[in-house]
Amino acid sequence: MAFPPLTPTSGGLFDGWSWSADPLTAAGVLLAAVCCAAFGLWWNPPPGGRGRRLAVVLLRLAAVAVVALLALGPERRREGDPEPVPLPVLLDVSESMTVGDAGPDAEGRLDAALAVLRRWEEGRPLSVRPFAASLAPPAPLEGVAAVALDRAATDPAAAVRAALGEPAVRRAGALVVVTDGRSTVGPAGRLSAAADAARDAGVRLLIVGAGEPDPLGTPRLAALTATRPLGPGEPVEIAARWTFADGTPAPPPRFTATLTDRTDGSAAAAGPATVGPNGGATFAATVVPPAAGPRTYGLTLSVRGEPIPDAGGSLTIDVPGGTTRVLLLADRPRHEVRFLQSLLEREPTVDLTAAVGDAPRPPDGEAFDVRIVVGAADEGGGLPFASATSGGRIVVTTAPAGPPAERAFMEPTAVVPTAAGWRLGLFAAAPPPIFGAPPDAPPDPAAATLATAGGAPLITLRRTGRGAQLTILSPQTWRWRGEATEGSNAAEDVHRRFWLAAVRLAAAAPEETPALRVEPTTVEAGGVARVFAEGSGATAVRIEGPGVTRSLPLTADGSVTIENLPPGRFRLSPVGAAAVGAAAGGAAELTVTAPPAEGARPSPDRADLQRAAERSGGRFLPLADAAGAPRFLPSPPRLPAAATTERPAETAWPALLIAGLLCGEWLLRRRGGGV
Template sequence: MVVTLAQSARWTIGWQADIPAWGWVLVILLITAVVAWAYTRLNGPPRARAAAATCRVLALLLIALLLAGPELIWSIDRTEPDRVEILIDRSLSMTLSDTRRDLDGQNLTRDQAARQALAELDQWVLTRPDGTESRNRNTAWSAFSDSIHTIEPRPDTWPEPTGRSTRIVNALRQTLNRNNQETLAGWVIVTDGRSDKALPPELLEQLEQQATPIHAVILGGASTITDVAIVDVQAPDAVFLGDRVPVRVTLEGNTESQPTQVRLIDKNTGNTLAQATTSQTTARLAARPEEPGDQTWVVQITTDNDQVPQNNRREITLRVVDRPVRVLLVDGYPRWEFRFLKNLLLREQSVELSSLLLSADRGFAQEGDRPIQRLPEEQAELEPYDLIILGDIPPAFLSDRQNQLILEHVGKRGAGLIWLGGPEHTPASFADTPLTPLLPTLDPAAITQRSVADTPFVIHTAPAAETLGLLEPQALETRRGMVWIQALTQLKPTAEPLLLAHHPDDAEPLPAVVWMRYGAGQVLYLATDEWWRWRYAQGETPYSRFWLPLVRLAVRDRLDRARDNQPTLTVNPAVARVGQTVIIRYDGPSDATPRITLEPRTSNAPRQTRDLLPDADGPFLRWSLPFLAGTPGTWDIRTENDGPATQLTVLDDSPEFRHTQPDRQRLLTLTQRTGGQLYDLDDASRIAGAIPSRARTIVEETRKPIWSSWPIFLAILTLLTAEWITRRWAGLS
């Protein structure tokens, strides 16, 4: 609302020379005395001399006045109105229905309740403490959420609440720094107080120093909103057909007050793949894809009386690969673990095996789907293998070239490595060798062997195994039989135990299987070679349930690499939240220079073109690019020249629904520190008269010099002429 400036005007006389009154008295006396002295010396009639002297005195006084610089001053008194900033919250939390009930008994949203109750807010702000309307105040209305923009004061014209966050601090700073000639008298903020940033102390101090009160109208009911939200979903991006895919769901909200049902649904068929009921903040599901190709799974949660259904669903995408895992198995001698593992992998249709036994005679026929007679010595020979299993072999068997090939194959090309510990060489003999970085312990030479005679070790899963979806619960039921294990101590910070070996005589369990990431690949270390004992009286099933998940886990990162000379473009994760950084990766021939375009399919965001950065080398190079998912919707990502393409889905997972209770304490702090008040919605009319006036009266003057005006010169000329005529007529001399 704009108020016309009140004003009044008047004329006055002013002077350029600031001469005090006593100065003018002296001037008058001096002129009078000089003129009187001059005329007393003349002979003539007294009346004539008095008349002539009077003309001269008046003429000299006029000249003195002209020398003082007389001015005609036109003064206008202008009243400058003050300004009240009115900020209306337009974030998504305004859509929550927890404020009051309508005539039908249904809860109104915070936005609906505010529109109804604040229809006269503009008039309340303009009201003086005496109840009359102030004509010296303007109001500036703004809607704020992620940003701030001007709106009309009528509630029926307010924009819909669609903002993803409530940035009170930014709104205050922008309105405080507006280039406006009006004096800021205060703020009125209509909000629930839930902001994504704390109130900065320096801003509060600035507001206190300005003594500009903030009055807040709080929206939202006092009762607790029942809400459980999906905060995060973690799952592999690529898996083998038939793999057990772990899905970890992180929840937030009222999970303890009521159980939450979590379902994993195939989006294409609508079938429920897995489900669980939890009262915790974490739920773990697992399912096996039955078809190859790209698949979309949906995580859906259900609770009783959930008032915020917008955050109950999340999609994940999987690339299901249907090809055998290519494994290179190397061991020093034909121990039982090597024999049973080799036979298991040979029978497994999803594995393509090459095995090499170092102690075999020269004429021994090495076994495998792809038999070999020596270890690969060139990158082209090692490249086909997804997984390397190194048993109890002497380090001297590996040349420097082969050590370097293994390091690069795991670290740069994403291959997996499984160490199968043994009593002779692994891991102690690999201390201070080129492959030491691939071991999960800080001091391999200090590893000792722990043997038991009567009571064997019992194996249990560690928390990391459940997170990685390594083993099904029934895979380790009553698994015993281990009579020796290496005491792995001083694990590297990046290493995590997956399985633990318990013994009644030990105070702490020993790591039996340790997982570690090395560069682009994964490393697993098995601290014993007695896993074959699980076959006793139970057949192949327990043994295969242990080994095959390990094999697939170790090569999971390898699935992100280009295969069979076909370039690939992937994005991880393929489904992201607004504000989350995703990694776009391209694997292609070494002579390619990748450039990608990102084009939104469901929004008006601009099309983007980006250059990727080199990430890893090899026959196929890897480039990558971090990309901030800022606009919700579906993005088509393509390489130039009709190369591979992929999609990114950005979900508008607004934090407005994570903490839905009104933040009364924040608003109390803001209002009390600035001298304002906090009002409930029903008491908002008390704002009338609460904001003191800061309107200012400003005097504007227009000065016009009058010393050069012709009437003044005419008056002086007239007086001097009159004196001359009088002197001539009276014969004064």
């Protein structure tokens, strides 16, 4: 028969004690002890009077009771007080942290950070690890300045990744990073590059930003673009976008952007640069180049009339001049042909030759800048475009969009220009819809889509060594003359602008419309650029530069991401059996600059610090507010201390007690004459 172990008692003398022996064993031990004690008293009875004999019996029974208790195996477990887990702290000790933010005699950022950490340490334990180019072991606050580190470089992201590998950091669930956020290894060293790794490890980044940011946010020109010019006197839309290296200023100041025509020094346009909800500033203006040829416009950004350094840029627009020879071929005089012929005949910059229906064609050897083919028209000599005289080509297909019963009741279909269509200047505003969807056609992997209708390609661009070919898969652009258009006062302008832009694009030299587009064209080492192969026929992009020669395959959308390139200038070219060559405008360039040296940018990278804290699920706090914000720190988790077990049998006092009881019995017997 099995007996359960005796559970701990509660209350009284034996509160919290447990017994390792089962009741049957305890009863046996106690019975044996009592028998031994009785036999001893019977064998050697105590001498003296009645009181002396009673005392001897009590002493003997007390000794027996102590032995019986020890045989039961008593023990008591004591739980230790929980200990708080030290909060891990990474402290930036690079050279940029030694500067003061209010003059050369002001307290340095590192001294201010140490003062905050000392105040925090009064309420909870900290584990401080200094870092700069690398991460050092934990050090006391008084010895941080003496830690041997390369302070001429900073890599905050590498320090965070190294700390995430420590079990103590993952156990704490939070990591405090005190830094100005400046990286000397490029974007790969910024804290935002390690935010995802921290979130995946279950660690929140509690970032304390050291340093006073630029009150204007340090605006930097991120993009300056212009629509493709159609000719002298034609409007050109110029757009600029700025980002803020030190975070969006709040409240945002009144920025003013000014465009200056550097050809004659005149002011071309001016207006406010609006700070949007995405954290950047934008500016848009319309200029009208008065003459053909290259024209350079300079852009400045100012506040209260004072230009902001390093926030401007320039843009050169090549305004086409002369006359473009266009041959219009059509199988019959449909609406698309009539409106297009009327439009091009009125344009002074277009020399149009039309051959519609049975009209005679020009001689095969006559050269044209652009051929427009509508329907099943014969281009002359039965030669395909690839074998004909070089030049641009625009093909307008006239295949029906559906069965006759469906075509009678076709619903309007919205036309959506793609990013390439906007960039190449085919549209200045969203065009009116067409009726029905474009016919199903086999996709051309070497063509770039410039506009879609109903989710299907409507306008595509295909580049070859002889020129560009635009394909319009529905003969309905004539409808754009009479439909109201959002953002345009005259709907006819949409039709005119589209066709003039299409003719200019088809007639342009390959180098004027490069097949590879790089955004941005200049990045810091460790940064990311994206390449778009628009109608180049490429399947991959080849990269050639200092110490780098490799090819990257294009994704399904005809783009590829390029990253981790060293400083230098790199040549990008399309690769593929149908790819347009470098001589046909297939090449592009990407410039990779070296990261700024330590201390080159005194203001903190607050925008990146805030982004890193948000992505990791943590919080951001300026250093100036950190000392008085104890709630910024999370509640410290506590580790239970090791429990201790008390066992009387492992101590000396039971033996001393038994010896004392036996000695007392011996003394009583001696006084009674029994010894």
